[in-house]
Amino acid sequence: MVPATEHGTASDNSSTELSPNVPPSATAAVPGISQVGQAATEAADEPTAPSPVHAPSPPESIIEADDLVSLSNSQVSVTSSVFEFVHEHGHRYHRKPEALLPNDEFEQDRLDLQHHIFRMLLDGGLTHTVLLDDKPLEIIDIGCGTGIWAIEMGDDFPNASIRGIDESPIQPPWVPPNVTFEIDDVTKTWLVKGSSIDFVHIRTMAGCIPSWPDLLRSALSALKPGGHIEVADIMWHFECQDGSMKPDCASIQWADKFHELATASFHVDFAPSPKMAGWLEEVGFVDINVHTRLVPVGPWPKDKKLKEIGRYFLAQMLQGGMENYSMALFTKAGWTDIGVHAMLGDVRQEITDPRVHSFTRAWFITGRKAEEGGDHSLP
Ligand SMILES: C[S@@+](CC[C@H](N)C(=O)[O-])C[C@H]1O[C@@H](n2cnc3c(N)ncnc32)[C@H](O)[C@@H]1O
Numbered sequence: 001m002v003p004a005t006e007h008g009t010a011s012d013n014s015s016t017e018l019s020p021n022v023p024p025s026a027t028a029a030v031p032g033i034s035q036v037g038q039a040a041t042e043a044a045d046e047p048t049a050p051s052p053v054h055a056p057s058p059p060e061s062i063i064e065a066d067d068l069v070s071l072s073n074s075q076v077s078v079t080s081s082v083f084e085f086v087h088e089h090g091h092r093y094h095r096k097p098e099a100l101l102p103n104d105e106f107e108q109d110r111l112d113l114q115h116h117i118f119r120m121l122l123d124g125g126l127t128h129t130v131l132l133d134d135k136p137l138e139i140i141d142i143g144c145g146t147g148i149w150a151i152e153m154g155d156d157f158p159n160a161s162i163r164g165i166d167e168s169p170i171q172p173p174w175v176p177p178n179v180t181f182e183i184d185d186v187t188k189t190w191l192v193k194g195s196s197i198d199f200v201h202i203r204t205m206a207g208c209i210p211s212w213p214d215l216l217r218s219a220l221s222a223l224k225p226g227g228h229i230e231v232a233d234i235m236w237h238f239e240c241q242d243g244s245m246k247p248d249c250a251s252i253q254w255a256d257k258f259h260e261l262a263t264a265s266f267h268v269d270f271a272p273s274p275k276m277a278g279w280l281e282e283v284g285f286v287d288i289n290v291h292t293r294l295v296p297v298g299p300w301p302k303d304k305k306l307k308e309i310g311r312y313f314l315a316q317m318l319q320g321g322m323e324n325y326s327m328a329l330f331t332k333a334g335w336t337d338i339g340v341h342a343m344l345g346d347v348r349q350e351i352t353d354p355r356v357h358s359f360t361r362a363w364f365i366t367g368r369k370a371e372e373g374g375d376h377s378l379p
Helices: 105-121 148-156 212-222 250-266 273-283 304-332 337-351
Strands: 086-088 091-093 138-142 161-166 179-183 197-203 223-234 286-296 358-368
Touching: 086 304, 105 148, 105 223, 105 286, 105 304, 105 358, 138 148, 138 212, 148 161, 148 179, 148 197, 197 212, 212 223, 212 273, 223 273, 250 304, 250 337, 273 286, 273 358, 286 304, 304 337
Parallel strands: 138 161, 138 197, 161 179, 197 223
Antiparallel strands: 086 091, 223 358, 286 358
16 A cells, blocks of 8 residues: 555445345447447346436336335444535535535545445446456546545556546545546546546546536547546436325425526536437447446335345435535525525435335446547447
């Protein structure tokens, strides 16, 4: 282990045991986009939703509800940060006026918990893209947050070199020797040699990127011919199949209002995933694939693995997710702190009710830079 170039908090890297029960899967591609392969152990792939906020629910039941659920195992802990930034609404934010997400210890806890959710969704893996470790890989993680993904990639791929880039210095000082962190604004010109990178990883950057095509162009230029990109996110959009979540319920009202304000007041897109494949194609990527996974809100499913993912996702929402995403956005749009907390209280009550069977989806969009000489999509 060697110290990182920037100093931040230590993170809890404890891993999560996966349930052996894996439900059936299917991989769906966006119309007009090529499709290859499918992970043998995918939890569940769903057809691509046509709208970011109002995706129709599948016609038949895809998650069976358990009748007995407990919320008692939904706790994690990590250590706290000591940096000074802008403090508002009981949170600490990166010092820039348009910052909507905090970077304090609550948010860092949430990011690390969310990382465990992604690992569960990927059956313990770190990427949907299959990376071969037969040669040294140059990897960059755009908006690396606490650095947990980069550090675990460094452990799993000892021959690879991983650079995590983030505007907030919230990464730990001690990292594997093949991992470095840089503090930089990824919406500006990347300080990365052109055509030098094998894999670009971008995860949960919704709401942070003013122009996705511009960011994807930077990624394309940084990648070697044949290099891969993966953009992953979990949507703030709730669905239900059995009528247990009413159309006018608190969670749907909150998510609708959240996306409406983000777009209308701040011109930021917190639901870019359904558009990502189109942007990747527009800027010149090939072999673009879209994969989605079901993410239950709460431990209500009968399936053990989905139950575990739901338990963690609910914990993630309760332990910061809803509040961290809402406070700056709603108050900058004119709401009072009390008004936001009251709305979130209603959402909390609803999502902790095991009779409400709601879920959202994680998206993994993958692509490749064409080989030199005009290589196009794989058959
Ligand atoms: C929701 S977090 C995701 C962190 C990490 N990718 C993960 O999955 O755990 C978003 C991260 O993007 C960073 N970020 C936002 N805008 C950025 C920018 N313009 N340049 C660099 N980092 C940025 C934030 O500091 C934060 O750490």
